[in-house]
Amino acid sequence: MSIDARNHEDAETFDGTGDESGGEPGDDENRSPIQRWADDWIRNPEKAYAVMLVFLGGVLLTTSLFPLYWLFNVAMAPPGQTDIPLIPATIDLSAFVQVFQQVPFARFMFNSLFYAFTVTVFVLLVASLAGYAFGRLEFRGKTPLLFALLVLSFFPPATLFIPLFRAFNQQVPMLGLFTLPVEIYGTPGAVVAPLSAFTMPLAIFILTTFYGQIPDGLEEAARVEGTTRLGALFRVIMPLSAPGVATAGILTFITVYTEFFFSFLMTGNSAAEWAPVVDGVIAFQTQYTVRYDLQAAASLIAIIPVAILVVVAQDKIISGLTQGALKE
Amino acid sequence: MSSGGDGILSRLATWTENLSEQAYAYLLLVPGFLVLLLFAFWPLASAIRMSFFADVITSASLGEFVGFQNYVRLLTNTNALAPAAFVDPSFETPILEQALFMTVLFAVLSVTGETLLGFLYAMLMKAEYKGRRLVRLLIILPWAIPIVIQGMIFFLLFRPGYGLLTEPLQQLGIFSSLPLNTTFDGFVIVTVADIWKTSAFMALLILAGLESVNQDLYEVADVMGASRWQRFRYITFPLVFPVLMVAMLFRTMGALRVYGIIESTTVGCSTVPSMTCLVTQMMFGSATQYGSAAAVSVLIAIVVGLFIMVYLGFIRRSNQSLGLA
Numbered sequence: 257m258s259i260d261a262r263n264h265e266d267a268e269t270f271d272g273t274g275d276e277s278g279g280e281p282g283d284d285e286n287r288s289p290i291q292r293w294a295d296d297w298i299r300n301p302e303k304a305y306a307v308m309l310v311f312l313g314g315v316l317l318t319t320s321l322f323p324l325y326w327l328f329n330v331a332m333a334p335p336g337q338t339d340i341p342l343i344p345a346t347i348d349l350s351a352f353v354q355v356f357q358q359v360p361f362a363r364f365m366f367n368s369l370f371y372a373f374t375v376t377v378f379v380l381l382v383a384s385l386a387g388y389a390f391g392r393l394e395f396r397g398k399t400p401l402l403f404a405l406l407v408l409s410f411f412p413p414a415t416l417f418i419p420l421f422r423a424f425n426q427q428v429p430m431l432g433l434f435t436l437p438v439e440i441y442g443t444p445g446a447v448v449a450p451l452s453a454f455t456m457p458l459a460i461f462i463l464t465t466f467y468g469q470i471p472d473g474l475e476e477a478a479r480v481e482g483t484t485r486l487g488a489l490f491r492v493i494m495p496l497s498a499p500g501v502a503t504a505g506i507l508t509f510i511t512v513y514t515e516f517f518f519s520f521l522m523t524g525n526s527a528a529e530w531a532p533v534v535d536g537v538i539a540f541q542t543q544y545t546v547r548y549d550l551q552a553a554a555s556l557i558a559i560i561p562v563a564i565l566v567v568v569a570q571d572k573i574i575s576g577l578t579q580g581a582l583k584e
Numbered sequence: 585m586s587s588g589g590d591g592i593l594s595r596l597a598t599w600t601e602n603l604s605e606q607a608y609a610y611l612l613l614v615p616g617f618l619v620l621l622l623f624a625f626w627p628l629a630s631a632i633r634m635s636f637f638a639d640v641i642t643s644a645s646l647g648e649f650v651g652f653q654n655y656v657r658l659l660t661n662t663n664a665l666a667p668a669a670f671v672d673p674s675f676e677t678p679i680l681e682q683a684l685f686m687t688v689l690f691a692v693l694s695v696t697g698e699t700l701l702g703f704l705y706a707m708l709m710k711a712e713y714k715g716r717r718l719v720r721l722l723i724i725l726p727w728a729i730p731i732v733i734q735g736m737i738f739f740l741l742f743r744p745g746y747g748l749l750t751e752p753l754q755q756l757g758i759f760s761s762l763p764l765n766t767t768f769d770g771f772v773i774v775t776v777a778d779i780w781k782t783s784a785f786m787a788l789l790i791l792a793g794l795e796s797v798n799q800d801l802y803e804v805a806d807v808m809g810a811s812r813w814q815r816f817r818y819i820t821f822p823l824v825f826p827v828l829m830v831a832m833l834f835r836t837m838g839a840l841r842v843y844g845i846i847e848s849t850t851v852g853c854s855t856v857p858s859m860t861c862l863v864t865q866m867m868f869g870s871a872t873q874y875g876s877a878a879a880v881s882v883l884i885a886i887v888v889g890l891f892i893m894v895y896l897g898f899i900r901r902s903n904q905s906l907g908l909a
Binding site for chain 1: 597600601605606608609610612613615616617619620621622623624625626627628630631634701704705707708711717719720721722723724725726727728729730731732733736737738740741748780783784785788789791792793795796812826827830833834837841843844859860863864867874877878881882884885886888889892
């Protein structure tokens with residue numbers, strides 16, 4: 257059998273096209289289906305690989321999506337029911353409507369979307385500049401500065417909370433030099449500024465990695481054609497690193513959108529006071545009762561903007577070095 | 585109006601054109617590091633300073649300067665008010681109830697699981713077939729779920745009596761009847777919940793790496809008759825390696841600071857005390873211990889730093905053996 261397989265494999269390499277008529281057809285009838293599959297796959301390894309991928313993919317997707325499916329089930333269960341069945345008894349989507357009736361959920365979502373959008377745009381811009389410097393330029397102190405970025409992520413964010421809270425809410429002077437205006441606390445600024453700082457190290461690292469991989473020749477060609485230094489970053493390096501930029505963008509957006517610790521503590525509790533979307537989900541939890549159905553529905557609704565973003569950004573991720581970018 | 589703006593912009597452009605490479609690099613770093621200085625480095629320095637002052641349990645303030653006393657008490661397990669042992673030198677406390685070991689074990693297990701799963705997911709997202717866009721979206725979705733909801737899902741799955749998975753796992757003898765209140769079970773639940781969510785993060789980064797691989801290389805490899813394994817070993821892996829390292833680096837740092845998922849699954853810091861659990865409990869608990877909380881943060885940073893050193897050494901060695909650097 258193994259010698260047989262070898263021969264087939266060699267044949268495969270030589271004629272390239274995996275034609276199915278290679279084996280003797282008369283043989284197949286005497287074998288069990290399993291033997292036939294095995295034979296087919298040995299003759300045609302690409303097919304076996306595809307079947308494996310489909311099987312593995314199916315298993316992975318099922319396990320990874322099960323908790324989400326189950327969340328949907330929870331949303332459809334009647335209020336107060338905690339014994340959630342595997343298959344919902346009735347299709348009842350009223351929870352998805354009630355979410356908006358009981359709290360200003362749209363406003364909660366808007367708040368978090370606003371945070372996420374502002375931080376992402378700002379971080380991508382600023383981290384691109386830094387990523388370009390780290391990835392493509394030589395300068396003294398590069399390694400220590402990169403390491404300093406990393407050190408920031410050594411500490412739990414909670415550590416930074418008390419000094420930041422004092423700076424925003426009690427006007428303790430920052431760096432011992434100046435105080436922040438009283439008005440900032442409770443506004444988006446008090447959330448956007450720290451969250452930009454927390455998400456920036458990862459964005460800088462991702463962009464440094466991607467920008468550093470673009471061949472020098474491409475940038476030089478653009479420079480020869482009269483593009484400015486900054487222009488080269490935004491017109492050549494960034495488009496060529498589209499997968500990296502899109503990934504850094506998605507990760508930053510989602511991190512901020514689902515962030516709770518700072519956006520909760522730096523703002524008020526109501527939607528009008530810029531509370532984040534997670535606050536909106538928790539709103540269905542009072543001291544005595546928890547409306548799991550509404551919480552589940554609310555969290556499924558909250559995922560929608562992220563899903564849209566991912567769909568839109570996908571095209572950016574796919575358009576890597578091979579597609580279009582080189583033509584610019 | 586617009587011409588004036590253009591004037592300034594073009595003058596700025598000319599100015600940057602004439603800077604040396606070094607000066608230009610520093611100029612590009614200014615905006616980012618200014619933000620970081622104010623909202624990250626400065627609060628960090630304040631927190632480190634805090635760790636050398638005594639706790640004042642009755643109010644949100646600091647006592648007198650005590651040097652390393654907070655650290656000594658944490659490392660010798662003699663802080664009577666600490667919600668859990670950071671580390672117990674006598675080893676009378678079970679391993680999973682010592683914050684240091686529990687967290688390190690969690691980080692190793694979850695990052696290993698996430699990397700393997702993330703790689704598989706990334707391959708699934710990369711392969712070409714009908715419905716790939718949908719599969720990509722579905723794979724990323726768990727990462728988009730707020731930690732509070734993630735916690736709720738796993739709480740409902742494992743809650744005593746009702747939880748869908750409580751009874752089967754109990755009958756198999758794997759879990760106790762109160763999995764959310766048992767240290768080992770809670771540890772497993774938190775680890776699984778973490779892997780479930782953050783594999784998507786890994787997958788996304790690895791996918792970005794895969795997509796950046798120049799497809800021409802594969803065509804060359806095909807012409808040369810490279811096997812699937814050889815293509816992976818000599819093209820895919822070396823080119824994805826830098827991104828993979830960034831992903832693992834940041835995930836390891838994240839896992840060593842685990843906190844949110846422990847609270848949101850209701851497993852709770854008293855059952856599975858992670859290092860960051862100690863920080864938040866000491867900061868926001870009934871007996872505020874700002875000094876000790878800050879000291880725990882610094883100890884966390886040291887542990888994370890040691891892990892990072894191992895990574896960086898590994899990256900350097902691999903770069904040499906892969907012929908990259």
